[in-house]
Every structure is written in structure tokens, then in C-alpha cells.
Amino acid sequence: MATPSTAEVRAGLPPALAEALAGYEEHLSAQRDLSANTLRSYVGDVARLLDHLARRSGTQPHDLDLATLRSWLAQGRTRGHSRSTTARHASAARSFTAWLRRAGLMPEDVGQRLVSPKAHRTLPDVLAPDQARALVETAAGAEDPVRLRDAVVLELLYASGIRVSELVGLDVDDVDRGRRLLRVLGKGRKERSVPYGLPAERAVDAWLTRGRPALATPDSGPALLLGLRGRRLDAREARRTVHAATSSVPGAPDIGPHGLRHSAATHVLEGGADLRSVQELLGHASLATTQIYTHVTVERLRAVHAQAHPRA
Structure with missing residues (x-):
């Protein structure tokens, strides 16, 4: 039986x-x-929580209690929800009950006492530097407008470490080509400047001079990257571009744009950058989020040690 939609x-x-x-x-x-x-x-999470409450005969927001919250999370676990999904559901529930209390719809914030398992932080797949180089070169030398655009997608994602949503949201004026900087609007509408290198600049130049004009229409507006119909490039198409390029690199893990972001951060750290600089580059609000990349570099070091050291 299909899972009902949020609507x-x-x-x-x-x-x-x-x-x-x-x-x-x-x-x-x-x-x-x-x-x-x-x-x-x-x-969507809160809608399903309230549906669970209604099935337990609750009809008012103040009917929501700690037992209902716990039974909702337990129900999810019995249906096979992962620890990370359960943690997300608990976070949504706590946010909702806090709002209910502030809005005067609940006498106390029952979510404050809700405990959930910490999500396991799995180490992301990352490309080796030579694999990353091969990936960004898959579209190099092409003159077809779409291939010129794909080259920009690959080069900018890896060069800057920006999110795919940030990439497709770029306008032409967001690219400071003189200083090789991108003006990026990240999560929470926080703006930051992100540098990119000379290979990415070459790809941008080829796209703007020979690729974009061929796809541009009156509907293009200021968008930097365009789809086949001339509108702003969709994030799904950018993801397909990355997956297709990855599949052509021997031995490379199947990664998408977020995998390129992981790879960029890992390679910058391995190159000697400090953690706070990487935090600023990626637009993380908390340094704790950036610290996962130190674990990635340590695991890679362990793997090399185990393979190369005679007494490993």
C-alpha cells in the first residue's frame, strides 16, 4: 500500500x-x-505526527503529550526508520511543540523531555584527487553548448565546494571574474564569497562566450546556467550531469554534487587548510558540521597506512 502524501x-x-x-x-x-x-x-513530519495523534483520538493541539510523541517515534522504528530519520522526526516534533507553547496552544512544552537517538554520521564517499581531475575533464574540449555548460557545472562544484542549489541559483552578475569569486546565497539566505580557480574560469569563459548565447531565450533572465529550453538549470539536471561524469571515471564511487562538495572539502584540508577556513568556504553555521571532514582525512590516512606500511 502506497504511503499517503503530505497533502x-x-x-x-x-x-x-x-x-x-x-x-x-x-x-x-x-x-x-x-x-x-x-x-x-x-x-511533512509534523503532519504525520498529528495524524498519529488523531488516530489516538486527539483532536486538539493540547492533546499532544509525551506518550504520543514517544509512540510516534517507536512506530517509525518498527517500520524500519533509520536512526538518522528518527532523530530528524524528533527534531521536528520538538520544534513544533516549542512553537505550540509560544503560540499559546499548549500549556507546556512537552517536547523538551523527548529524547531521541543520535544519528550515525557515516563518512561520505569522496574522490581521490586524480579521480576528481579526471571527472572535471570529462567535458573538457567540447564545443556543444550543453557540454560547455556541463563543464562549468563540474568545474564550479569541485572548485568551490558549493551546494548544487547554490550553483543553479547563481546569476551571471554573481560571478566576479576579475577576482575569481562567486557570490553565493546559502542556507538561511546567508551570503558568502567563494573563490574558484583558473580551470573553472576557463570553463566559465567558454560557456559565457560560446555556450550560453546559443541556449539563451527571453525567459533566461540573469541565470548563469541554462537548461535546453533556455530557463534556469534545474538542480536535477545538474545531479544527472555529475552522476554521468562519475560513471565514466574508472574506480570512482558513484557520487552526486554533494559528493563533489565532500571531495573539495577533503582535498582542501589535505592540502593544509585550517578547519575554520573550510567552514567559511562551505558556509557551515557550526564548526561541528565541518569536523566530519577531519574524520574523512584520518580514515584515508589509515587506509594508506594499512596498505603501505610493512607492520600495519
């Missing part, structure tokens, strides 16, 4: 719960300035 779940909620969900969604959208994906994820 279907919302449609079946009791009126008071549906109203509370709508108010929470408005709060997230207007007050916290979350990305569209994060907003969708939080609203």
Missing part, C-alpha cells in the same frame, strides 16, 4: 490540528527563513 495526510486531520499545522508552516516560512526542502520536510 493527503493534511486533508484528513481534524480542523484544530489542521489549523495548528498551517500556523506552524507559516511560522517556519516567515520567521525562520528555511529552505524550501527543509520547510517541506518539517511540515
